[in-house]
Amino acid sequence: MPKRTDIDTILLIGSGPIIIGQACEFDYSGTQACRALREEGYRVVLVNSNPATIMTDPMTADEVYLMDLTPASIKEIVEKERPDAVLPTMGGQTALNLADELQQENYWTEQGIEVIGVDIDAIRITEDRQRFRDLMEDIGVDQGRSRVAKSLLEAKEITQELGGLPVVIRPSFTLGGAGGGIVWTADEFDAKVTRGLELSPVHQVLIEECLFGWKEFELELLRDKNDNVIIICAIENVDPMGVHTGDSLTVAPSQTLTDKQYQHMRDQAIKMMRSIGTFAGGCNVQFGVDPASGRMVAIEINPRVSRSSALASKATGYPIAKVASRLAVGYTLDELPNEVTGTTSACFEPAIDYVVTKIPRFNFEKFEGVDEDLSTQMKAVGEVMSIGRTFPESLQKAWQSLELGYAGLGGDRPVEDRATVRERLQEPRWDRTLQIRHAFIHGASVDEVYDITKVDPWFLHQIQDLVRVEEAIAELRLSDLSDALLHEIKRFGFSDQQIAHLLAEDGVSEEDVRAHRKALAVTPSFQVVDTCAGEFPAETPFFYSTYETAMESPVTDQEKVIVLGSGPNRIGQGVEFDYCCVHAVQAARERGYEAIMINCNPETVSTDADMADKLYFEPLFWERVQDIIDHENDGRGLVKGVIVQMGGQTALKLAPGLTTSNIPILGTPTEMMDLAEDRGKFSRLLKQLEIPFAPFGLARTPSEAVEVSEGIGYPILIRPSYVLGGQGMRIAINKEEVHRYVSNILALLPGNEILLDRFIDGGIEVDVDAISDGDEVWIAGVMQHIEPAGVHSGDSTAVLPPYSLSDEVIATMRSYARSIAEHMQIRGLLNVQFVVKDEVVYVIEANPRASRTVPFVAKAKGISVARIAAHAMLGGKLATFREQGALESSLTGYAIKEPVFSWDKFPEVAKELGPEMKSTGEAIAFVDTLTDKHFKRPYEMRNLYLSK
């Protein structure tokens, strides 16, 4: 039956700010859903408090409400919009919980609003551990033995029943496994169980037999109202059970199941989905498999799109959220086309002819004292995905994508000693596959490594094969590399950098290897992600690189603009940059260029194949980027240039390579990026412009730093150069602290030049974002921080416009920003950070790129800042936009950007704010007066600040 015509307006609930466990995958899903529903002719009203997303962009929905995700907000919106239906499945657990809360007070029924896409009762069943267990038992699905405890005493009794420790605890109704984990010893039992009970909104904790070391799988399903069910993707966790799926290295499709085992899993998943309610939509089901006995148990089911569905969508090319939202409004799967092939049905199960690897990204270095061991409570802040024809190639590309300085799975630096490797392998940690490689290098056997890690031997064999290849390369000289041999090596995913490092001879550089390779015509082929393993032709512009024999990415005659994405999410570089990239792509298209996106983050809108003219799902790794540009240039200079301003530090780091290779950078010249980062040069500019700045110095060693600090005077703000999110930033009050902090930084970033500034205590911090088009500088926004200087701007509550600064001070800041923009030849964005004390304005730093605050300013004022800036980079003029009225602000009152933290994930870490950024996301609030509670909260949190 076709879509429903009895509903007109649909309310879509977003997922709010980014937190660990619920990140920008819902930006992607939500945006897809909005697009699909509007294409079907429905009016879409969206509510979300996260200003950093594309989802909350005016273009996404008919009406966007940037409000707190609370029942009060919903009621206010419903009053105004009178929606006919609400779709709460695209906003993670937050949206589902909110919908459920309102359901409990009978709100939806009273208002005549239908909940679509999910059965509310289904949510309760799946989240209530006991109900879920009972249901599984009813339908005959095997599961781990467990029982729900409502008290510590009960928990102890149940543990004894299950045969003692270890056990797994899972608090009910929490997100990302919050409060959960494996309890190994009696010592930690009380504390962990008590905390779990506290965190659960219903004061319940499931105590489960520990399936530690079991294999773990996930299936992504879609179901329509005729009860047709299809499996979109099967994901195998390389990290066995005991590690949250969000923290695990995973591959798609599954690699080690026979067909019979897989079909059994499929049957169970379908049975489970059908049992929890009669809704049409998406579902994620997780299973555990005992490697010894083959026993398969159901772990959990999530009746909504999830992080895994974003991954599954990117991994297969099948747009799950788009289809799910159409199913929610009445379509059946057989009525929908496969938009990728254009000629076949959406009602099928994708077949893939490559291997996808997902590796999570962590930020442990941000949190002193953090427990790095991975467990059932998620700790990852982001993830990368990579595509290769084989697992080894895919794995190596994933390591290149992580941006941790690896050129693949090792093979680019010395290896730790055997004892260290052995120790590191004992617990599940983020670098497990690397340590497995190291173990093989030290001669460990597959059995030994399996005993310690319980990673399926198939993966271990594959990694061991990589080590074999490394050993083979180590016997060779550059001149030994024939085209066939080099082709074979490249098929294993080895980068030129790794090859250079591994070759038997010294002094071979990455450039040498590349030159040799190009001379032999060993270059990558680009292949299409087509959902059907090549069975049907597909027009989709979604590509990945490999070393095969056919090129599937045609080079058009159109002039191209390449946008470099921001890679995996991490603290300090999150979805805000993806927002900017998406706008840059659109600006390029508006100006008639072929817009090409390069990114490796499966959770984002920028890697939606619909978004740019061409998407290369590739590591933001120099070799890969260079390969793509070479291909698209086609020897004819077709690439007009590359936009590096929107992808955070990730894109900027690639700028020097572009310049050396004579590839044009669009917008502000690279020398200016250096100028901004080089303290000496920048200070000279400030002096020249007669702009005050704090006394400062530079140092390359701890003792040098102390000397400089003594000269400048305390307190001292210490920071490494060329980092984002205040990485490594500290405030020191004496020379011992200076010495310690600088040593720590140099340990993490050897060779870094450390910047030391006199810290202006008691000052007010201000952020200014501006756009310059070469003719004029336009100030997009001036934001005053509530928290005192010393708290990283990303962690501060920012208010737009300023609320307690004098007009003179504001005018001075604007004038300074303009001056700097002119002298730095800014084309595009400029962010300047100021400190104001005693009516004197000091410049702290200037960043010639998109800043984190850009989407906030855009949403606050209703101005498409990122889009306009991208136009400026491409030659557009602010005057044109001004004439169209596009620079007019719609803001009345104040807009507040509130940071959101994920402290609950790291209970062992002290809740402190300082110059190093710790927040994972942000929310926006609009207030009229300064007495609003949004102002009061930051003052209440004062005790979190290091600087006082």
Next chain:
Amino acid sequence: MSFLFSDAPPCTLALSDGTVVTGTAIGHRGETGGELCFNTSMTGYQEIMTDPSYYGQLMMMTYPHIGNYGAMDIDMEADRPMIAGLVVRSFTHRYSNRLADESLQSFMERHELVGISGVDTRRLVRHIRSEGVMNAIISSVEQDPAILVEKARAWPSMEGLELASRVGATEVFDAHVQEGGPRIAVFDFGVKRNILRSFADRGCSVRVYPGATPLAEAMAWDPDGLFFSNGPGDPRAMPEAISRVADAIATGRPIFGICLGHQLMALAEGLDVYKMRVGHRGANHPVQDLRSGTVEVTTQNHGFAVAANTLDPDVATLSHQNLNDDSVEGLRFTRFPGMSQQYHPEASPGPHDSRYLFDEFLEMIYEHRAIDAPISVSSS
């Protein structure tokens, strides 16, 4: 061949249109030829390799890693591999699954099955999908590409080729005996074991007759239902079998046909069958049951199909249709109690969505034969 590792001998794959690729030899060292087809299933390589419907064909797997879980007896759909050769991108020698009896390499060697690994399967798949399936040679003993291409050209076309007589039972045997259960007489043109299992699991007695068995012999057993199995080759080159089916229809007994069986039944009733350009081989094809509107995800492996434009409601109605290309996937016959499916309801490999069709046939039998369902039936 591998330039990195000398323990991987070179091998060549040559297509009749002149395309030649080189890789590494897997399985038995030797030479083989056949029609090069591809299968998109991501699991179940052994079931595919032992499916008699694939006799005479070189099977190329689109999924890159093959051999991951080794080889095991329970995955055999016949007593030996039926494909003429295997083409893969990345062969796994070191498998991992506690159920495995041996590696896929060992299995292939034991059965003298030739294969090639390390080739760009995706490019070949895209080549075939646009040019159509064609004959090819795999050789680890002959290196000269010109010679191999010639051999591929000379290889007999699948069109008009009768192959069913080369596979299947050579003697009558009982696959399953169930006291009091409905009797299914299977005409074996290369029946897959899982079809027999599907009947057995539903409490049927299953007696398997070689495809060329005279009808009278099977009827002497007084079967409640007749089954015409899947198998390799061109059904239009089997006039004898078609005539047997016609005779079977005349008995009035309920009849069920799968794949080749479905085509034979269609031909016996005067419908046309054509050779498809590429064919359907995989475990993800959507088929719509037109009677209910629901969709099944199905396992398919056919290179021939019934022509929809020759359908006559006096002869048969379309019960199932392929959602992708509208091809005929199921028929219900008008003049006799008969049903047939082009795809494989027993799957293996593949999803279990279509197993209800075995129950449907049994319902047909109960109705027409006025017998009761067996007391204890276990459906798997």
